[in-house]
Amino acid sequence: MTERAGGSPRTESGGGFWALAAADPERTILIAPDGEAWTAGRLHAAVNQLVHGLRAAGLEKGDAFAVVLPNGVELLTAYLAACEAGLYLVPVNHHLVGPEIAWIVSDSGAKVLIGHERFAAAASAAADEAKLPASHRYAVGGIGGISGISGIGGIGGFRPYAELLDGQPDSVPEDRTLGWVMNYTSGTTGRPRGIRRPLSGKLPEETYLGGFLGIFGIKPFDDNVHLVCSPLYHTAVLQFAGAALHIGHQLVLMDKWTPEEMLRLIDAHRCTHTHMVPTQFHRLLALPDAVKERYDVSSMRHAIHGAAPCPDHVKRAMIDWWGNCVEEYYAASEGGGAFATAEDWLKKPGTVGRAWPISELAVFDDDGNRLPPGELGTVYMKMSTGSFSYHKDEAKTRKSRIGDFFTVGDLGILDEDGYLFLRDRKIDMIISGGVNIYPAEIESALLTHPAVADAAAFGIPHADWGEEVKAVVEAADGRQPGDALAADILAHCERQLAAYKRPKTVDFIEAMPRDPNGKLYKRRLRAPYWEGHERAV
DSSP states (O other): OEEOTTSOEEOOGGGHHHHHHHHOTTSEEEEOTTSOEEEHHHHHHHHHHHHHHHHHTTOOTTOEEEEEOOSSHHHHHHHHHHHHHTOEEEEOOTTSOHHHHHHHHHHHTOSOEEEEGGGHHHHHHHHHHTTOOGGGEEEEOSSSSSOSOOSSOOOTTOEEHHHHHTTOOOSOOSSOBOOEEOOBOOOSSSSOOBEEOOOOOOOGGGSOTTGGGGGGTOOSSTTOEEEEOSOTTSHHHHHHHHHHHHTTOEEEEOSSOOHHHHHHHHHHHTOOEEEEOHHHHHHHHTSOHHHHTTSOOTTOSEEEEOSSOOOHHHHHHHHHHHOTTEEEEEEETTEEEEEEOHHHHHHSTTOOBEEOTTEEEEEEOTTSOBOOTTOOEEEEEEESSOOOEETTOHHHHHHTEETTEEOOSEEEEEOTTSOEEEEEEGGGOEEETTEEEOHHHHHHHHTTSTTEEEEEEEEEEETTTEEEEEEEEEEOTTOOOSHHHHHHHHHHHHHHSOGGGSOSEEEEOSSOOBOTTSOBOHHHHHGGGGTTSOOOO
């Protein structure tokens, strides 16, 4: 046991959250979205109660339970309970509709569904379609701590979440074994698939659950405060938050992200690290200078971004503002990956970095041959920490692999120094007149126009060329979509892009179909243009 600042004891982080909570139960471990502070002991007690409640509901080792929850204490309690009880937690994107949620609940084999009253309609429809018995549906209310139903509606046919905990002891459960999270792919290119990893059978304390953050140079304790500013149902967001808990960091949770509120929380809590996406960068940069100058962000040591491409001008502007804490990684729900410090990126602009210490990167051609540095192909990764399979889809599992390497379909180049440069997803590549065109480059150019808040580029049918480039734009606040703005955007592209890359037409959309983690559902944009034509959209 060692001493923390102020003289209170702590354990080394190898035992994870449970050992830390037992050693220092009065330590504030998280700040809920409503500002309520939670101690480690209080959270530990809630986790234990949930484990006992889930077991009383009939869940056994290896079983799954699903949650449709906003960022809050309940979701982190579910994560820790799954990790302690040998269960799979299935976090569901709460922006999905009933049939989409029902697919995940049914496909995962979840035996219990915990939903929030904010998502009552979708959760209720999903539970009905998945044929979950009423005794295995629980509803949470409010936005702060664990509160049961707050009295503003609940979910019809669901029992209050408090009933899952009522009467359950807060003592450490017996027969503890490490469980894990079973994330589902985002579904941006098709139906989501569960990513299932085998359980080790070890005690939770026997696995160092915070090691992931070491990849980015983030150390245990060290007065670190992790800001959760994206939805915890996302693989990376929950992994970052969970790892931070396990190595003694305090968490500050945001429920609904806004740029100024993020700056306020960083300033107020002296946050040191967070996980972000480029869309958040874009909106932070759009704040008036007076608002930016109102808050001190100098405490930030690691503002790590991923999940979507970041245009070069946006990245440079964030480094100019926040300094060298702006770092980037490349990974997927299936695993990863690559990491680039700000210094790496400034030395090699556009890179997403070099392989993690626990990973290996390779580029293969369509025939499965490994390509030398500088040649474009499909990016593959290999993890030394274990493998995975797509739940109930062995064909997809096999198709994604070459030996021990797997891919999610991204195209890229490795240079002589091992730095990875991404081009696009293979499915998104535009082929016009036999020439390969990469939408990310076009989208980056579009986003440099002051009237463009968000943009997408993709191929649409063309009788002679096969495909032509279409741009879809979300106009910035105060800018009027229409023919005049479309012409101005096309003229802007003429100055930025070679002729064969330029969009031929621009359409406007009120809001781009992105999930809150920045991933674009491009197939939703592309599909209407391809009705009656042959293309995998």
